[in-house]
Amino acid sequence: MHVPDGFLDAPTSVATGVVAAAAVGVALRRARTELDDRTAPLAGLVAAFVFAAQMINFPVGAGTSGHLMGGALAAVLVGPWTGLLCVAVVLVVQALFMADGGITALGTNVVLIGVVTALVGYVVFRGLQAVLPRRVGTVAPAAAIAAFVSVPVAALVFSLLFAIGGTAPVDAGKVLTAMLGWHVLIGIGEAVVTGLVVGAVVAVRPDLVRGARPLVAARELEIRTVAA
Amino acid sequence: MGAAHGHRLHHHGHSAVHRAPAHLKILTLVGFVLLVVATPREWYAVFPAYLAVVVGTVVAARVPLGWVLRRMVIEVPFLVFAALVPFVAHGPRTEVLGLSLSEPGLVAAWGLAVKGTLGVMASLTLAATTEPTEVLTGLRRLRLPPLLVEIMSFMLRYLDVVTADLGRTLTSMRSRGCEPRSPRHWPALARSLGALFIRSYERGERVHLAMLARGYTGTLPVTTATGTATTTVRASGTGR
Structure with missing residues (x-):
């Protein structure tokens, strides 16, 4: 899903770069409120975790493989702004050190894989939490649905960018249907893995999951006496 | 390390x-x-x-x-x-x-x-x-926000630690007849990833405490590419 150099024309790449820079600028300030002066080491370690999680390739069929995008996962685990920042840092490192994703397409990739998935994922997650019963058990399913929605939305935004600045004379409608169809499938995988990972963390350390924190704080300390 | x-x-x-x-x-x-x-x-x-x-x-x-x-x-x-x-x-x-x-x-x-x-x-x-x-020094010279460069430096510093951690987990899954890539074993893989997240997050907390112990006040002392770890410790240890 990493967009390479030359896929979108130069003006579109520069424009998405400006949007990405602005979003990262906002995220830098907001992440401070999510993590205070622990931001640098914690976001760095979470970024390393997102990178590691992306390394696992799943066979998608026809000889190709896909991997976790992790935007919604990071947003639920550490909050939307820190999550956005972590995925953006992962993309910068991949572009600069591993030639994965074009250097001029970095802005496009940050917008699609970082900004869109993290923010859409988090908005969907919060919306679901508002309607679902306030129990810790609902965090993982809500995260799964958020992840499922975030992937096709990213594909939709990509199709829009392609319609504006695409360099191949392929019908925009065709691109949209192909991208949406394909990414609904990818979204299912993303949803299952995200839901299971969030569920696993919630089961052991619910206090670490940003999306579960309001529910954990609401629990009261119980003092029980045990018969001797 | x-x-x-x-x-x-x-x-x-x-x-x-x-x-x-x-x-x-x-x-x-x-x-x-x-x-x-x-x-x-x-x-x-x-x-x-x-x-x-x-x-x-x-x-x-x-x-x-x-x-x-x-x-x-x-x-x-x-x-x-x-x-x-x-x-x-x-x-x-x-x-x-x-x-x-x-x-x-x-x-x-x-x-x-x-x-x-x-x-x-x-x-x-x-x-x-x-x-x-x-590259990090270069990005700093290009006036990238210091916090962003710090996050990148921590990511790069611990990337090999975290990926090696995952590698060992995947090896032990395979040695138990579990194929992490197969959707059938996704629940086991997800639990491993959950554990990896907790370990990475807690490592971040320990790193932060270690930084506080060396006088960290919210900004890192800038070291050059040739600077050694000792100068970092000394610079931050002088209590600024």
Whole structure:
């Protein structure tokens, strides 16, 4: 899903770069409120975790493989702004050190894989939490649905960018249907893995999951006496 | 767990390209690839010149060409996509080897393949000739927000620790007859990833405490690429 150099024309790449820079600028300030002066080491370690999680390739069929995008996962685990920042840092490192994703397409990739998935994922997650019963058990399913929605939305935004600045004379409608169809499938995988990972963390350390924190704080300390 | 990890893509050397300041190399890379992307793909004669520039830089850096070529497999999925474009693109058709292909699609596929390839080659050249710490110094000189560079430096510092942790988990899953890539074993994989997240997060908390113990007040002392871990400790240990 990493967009390479030359896929979108130069003006579109520069424009998405400006949007990405602005979003990262906002995220830098907001992440401070999510993590205070622990931001640098914690976001760095979470970024390393997102990178590691992306390394696992799943066979998608026809000889190709896909991997976790992790935007919604990071947003639920550490909050939307820190999550956005972590995925953006992962993309910068991949572009600069591993030639994965074009250097001029970095802005496009940050917008699609970082900004869109993290923010859409988090908005969907919060919306679901508002309607679902306030129990810790609902965090993982809500995260799964958020992840499922975030992937096709990213594909939709990509199709829009392609319609504006695409360099191949392929019908925009065709691109949209192909991208949406394909990414609904990818979204299912993303949803299952995200839901299971969030569920696993919630089961052991619910206090670490940003999306579960309001529910954990609401629990009261119980003092029980045990018969001797 | 030394302070400076040599990166997998780094090719050690002492050429002029290796020694050039990192911020200039990053600016050159971005400017060059932007120029390539902005060049109309019908200007066929210009692209061999671009290729000559990249290959010339690789040769000047004394990085073996085969080394770069082998690492270019990363763009294969994209080349497959470029090869599909002539089949699905619209416009007048033409016969090539008995296949009906779209003419503008062929031109577009050429453009995608050549620009993508030049971008990957140029990026690999930067990665091959620049140590990660130098890239971070370069980004700092380019006035990237200090917090962003700090997050990147922590990520790079612990990347090998975290990925090795995951590698060991996957090995032990496989030794128990579990295939992490198969959807059947996703629950087990997800629990491992959950544990990896908790371990990474807690490591971050410990790193933060260790920094506080050395006098961290919210900003890191800037060390140069040649600076050692001792100077970091000393600079932050003097209680600013």
